[in-house]
Amino acid sequence: MTPSDAHHAEPAAAEAAAAPSALHTPTHLMSRLGWAWPRWEREEILREQVSLLRHNFPMTLLASLATAFGTLWVMRPVADPQAMLAWLISHILVVSCVYAVLLGIDRQGTAHPKRAVWRLMVCMSAMGISWGSLAHVVLYWGSGESVIYAIGIISTVSSGALGLGAPLLWGYIIYLTFAIGGVLLALAMAGGVVMWPALLMVCVYYALTSMHARTGEQATLRSIVLKLENERLVTELRAESRRALAAQEAAEQADRDKSRFLAAASHDLRQPLHAMGLFLETLQRSPLNAYQQTVLGHAHAASGAAAEMLTTLLDYSRLEAGVVKVRPAAFSVQSLLTSLEQEFGVQADAAGLIYRTRETSAAAFADRSLVDLVMHNFISNALRYTSRGGVLIACRQRGARLALEVWDTGHGIPEHQWEDIFKEFHQLGNPERDRRKGLGLGLAIVQRLAREMCTNVEVRSRLGKGSVFRLWLDNWQGALEDEAQPVLDPQSLAGLKVLAIDDDEAVRMGMQSLLQSWGCECLTAESGADAMQSLERMTPELIITDFRLRHEETGKQVLQALRSQLGAMVPAIIMTGDTSPQRLRDAQSTSALLLHKPVSTGQLRDAISLLLQQPQPAAWQAEEAAADPT
Numbered sequence: 035m036t037p038s039d040a041h042h043a044e045p046a047a048a049e050a051a052a053a054p055s056a057l058h059t060p061t062h063l064m065s066r067l068g069w070a071w072p073r074w075e076r077e078e079i080l081r082e083q084v085s086l087l088r089h090n091f092p093m094t095l096l097a098s099l100a101t102a103f104g105t106l107w108v109m110r111p112v113a114d115p116q117a118m119l120a121w122l123i124s125h126i127l128v129v130s131c132v133y134a135v136l137l138g139i140d141r142q143g144t145a146h147p148k149r150a151v152w153r154l155m156v157c158m159s160a161m162g163i164s165w166g167s168l169a170h171v172v173l174y175w176g177s178g179e180s181v182i183y184a185i186g187i188i189s190t191v192s193s194g195a196l197g198l199g200a201p202l203l204w205g206y207i208i209y210l211t212f213a214i215g216g217v218l219l220a221l222a223m224a225g226g227v228v229m230w231p232a233l234l235m236v237c238v239y240y241a242l243t244s245m246h247a248r249t250g251e252q253a254t255l256r257s258i259v260l261k262l263e264n265e266r267l268v269t270e271l272r273a274e275s276r277r278a279l280a281a282q283e284a285a286e287q288a289d290r291d292k293s294r295f296l297a298a299a300s301h302d303l304r305q306p307l308h309a310m311g312l313f314l315e316t317l318q319r320s321p322l323n324a325y326q327q328t329v330l331g332h333a334h335a336a337s338g339a340a341a342e343m344l345t346t347l348l349d350y351s352r353l354e355a356g357v358v359k360v361r362p363a364a365f366s367v368q369s370l371l372t373s374l375e376q377e378f379g380v381q382a383d384a385a386g387l388i389y390r391t392r393e394t395s396a397a398a399f400a401d402r403s404l405v406d407l408v409m410h411n412f413i414s415n416a417l418r419y420t421s422r423g424g425v426l427i428a429c430r431q432r433g434a435r436l437a438l439e440v441w442d443t444g445h446g447i448p449e450h451q452w453e454d455i456f457k458e459f460h461q462l463g464n465p466e467r468d469r470r471k472g473l474g475l476g477l478a479i480v481q482r483l484a485r486e487m488c489t490n491v492e493v494r495s496r497l498g499k500g501s502v503f504r505l506w507l508d509n510w511q512g513a514l515e516d517e518a519q520p521v522l523d524p525q526s527l528a529g530l531k532v533l534a535i536d537d538d539e540a541v542r543m544g545m546q547s548l549l550q551s552w553g554c555e556c557l558t559a560e561s562g563a564d565a566m567q568s569l570e571r572m573t574p575e576l577i578i579t580d581f582r583l584r585h586e587e588t589g590k591q592v593l594q595a596l597r598s599q600l601g602a603m604v605p606a607i608i609m610t611g612d613t614s615p616q617r618l619r620d621a622q623s624t625s626a627l628l629l630h631k632p633v634s635t636g637q638l639r640d641a642i643s644l645l646l647q648q649p650q651p652a653a654w655q656a657e658e659a660a661a662d663p664t
């Protein structure tokens with residue numbers, strides 16, 4: 035090694051010492067293998083070497099004893115029996131001492147691998163001396179043939195010990211040196227014509243066996259390194275798996291916490307908002323001056339904006355809860371576009387925009403309510419992000435498919451954001467997060483609704499020109515049933531006996547005030563117990579109940595108790611402001627009509643009229659039959 039090499043080797047050694055956890059590679063280990071005095075490997079590698087030696091040694095000792103007894107039998111005709119017996123006894127003593135040392139190493143374990151290695155090397159030295167002494171025994175107390183026998187036996191034993199010495203090169207070299215050294219010394223002392231050829235052959239055997247031992251240790255070290263590397267990788271993989279599992283559990287817990295928070299916040303916000311809507315509707319029926327009408331209009335607008343955001347959250351929660359059921363049927367596209375124009379045309383006029391609908395005679399096969407929800411989101415976005423021009427609603431036929439399109443003349447969307455706009459809470463042009471522009475959930479809801487209907491939506495846009503959003507539906511070629519809805523008579527509710535149940539006093543007062551303005555007889559209750567007592571004063575023809583009441587009571591439980599007490603399947607409406615997936619699924623399972631707060635007065639009136647006009651559903655009849663004890 036040159037001085038320059040030594041200069042570079044020192045930092046490398048320091049770096050290896052500073053990072054004890056890094057394993058040596060097999061190439062690095064091989065570069066370190068040489069014939070200098072032992073340079074131990076790191077403790078974890080040395081510990082594995084000691085373990086292999088301890089594992090090999092007992093069987094080697096048994097083989098050595100068996101060979102010693104065989105040697106006594108072979109040498110009986112050519113060597114002095116007493117001398118051979120003395121050698122056998124001394125060999126047995128050596129083997130016994132080595133075995134005792136092994137037991138001590140087993141009790142200490144591998145806590146001190148370097149100390150254990152030195153003890154093992156002493157043991158191997160003792161074994162080598164014992165076998166090497168055989169050559170001297172037969173030299174003095176045997177014939178010329180016995181020397182040849184001894185050389186063969188010692189060579190065979192030394193070759194057999196290769197398996198023992200493979201894990202530790204220098205331990206085997208010491209053993210081999212003592213064993214073969216005894217043979218060489220005996221040959222030199224014997225002299226004769228064959229001395230020099232015999233010495234040469236034994237030296238060649240010594241060199242070749244040492245080379246095999248070196249190769250064996252290299253292979254052993256490679257296997258040890260691979261084993262330790264595998265153990266390290268397995269440990270890291272298990273640690274990474276535990277971290278990933280912990281992260282997954284944390285994410286799932288966060289998602290559950292989010293759902294609980296969203297459900298609680300949504301319910302608590304919907305209650306006063308629902309009550310406010312009832313009071314505003316009642317106030318609308320009162321005589322007001324122009325200024326009061328203006329203020330009332332602003333209050334309606336604010337209430338509508340809040341209701342829109344909460345409705346968006348509810349739609350999103352319903353999708354997460356899995357309670358959205360797709361019920362495809364054939365319907366006229368034009369009737370859907372007409373109802374959308376009646377709703378959004380007024381908003382467009384108020385914003386100074388043009389709202390146009392291209393008439394069509396096409397029919398689609400899909401869930402009309404879900405299609406209506408998708409188009410609501412498309413048109414709301416178009417009106418929200420269009421400041422001049424207007425929007426066009428059209429239906430185009432493309433073979434067996436229909437494309438419902440919403441065109442606008444807004445600012446347009448950059449192409450690299452066409453996919454991003456369908457992500458949750460992603461909004462364009464709203465860095466200040468103005469909630470009057472929504473929550474950024476509308477198009478995410480659209481995307482998930484399209485998946486539920488097994489279809490797709492797409493967007494095309496040009497900056498400064500506008501955008502078009504498309505919903506693809508199946509084209510229906512057959513005849514349509516009559517979709518005409520019965521005209522609802524506002525006076526048909528006069529005299530209707532209604533029981534309203536809600537744990538919020540403001541909601542109860544608002545509901546009672548509104549229903550009485552429609553000519554209904556209304557009693558209110560705040561719990562199931564109060565509702566049962568109210569049956570003594572009135573037999574209701576309609577029950578309206580909140581889903582989540584106090585003390586873990588639900589509207590479904592109250593409704594079942596009232597129907598059981600009355601012995602009849604009284605028509606009922608369950609209203610909920612809850613967005614919890616489990617509660618939505620529970621509410622969805624009831625036979626009552628489910629409305630989501632805040633409920634507009636028009637929605638409530640239409641729902642009541644629809645319940646009173648439609649025949650009793652088959653599900654109600656089945657439930658009534660099940661509840662009938664006879």
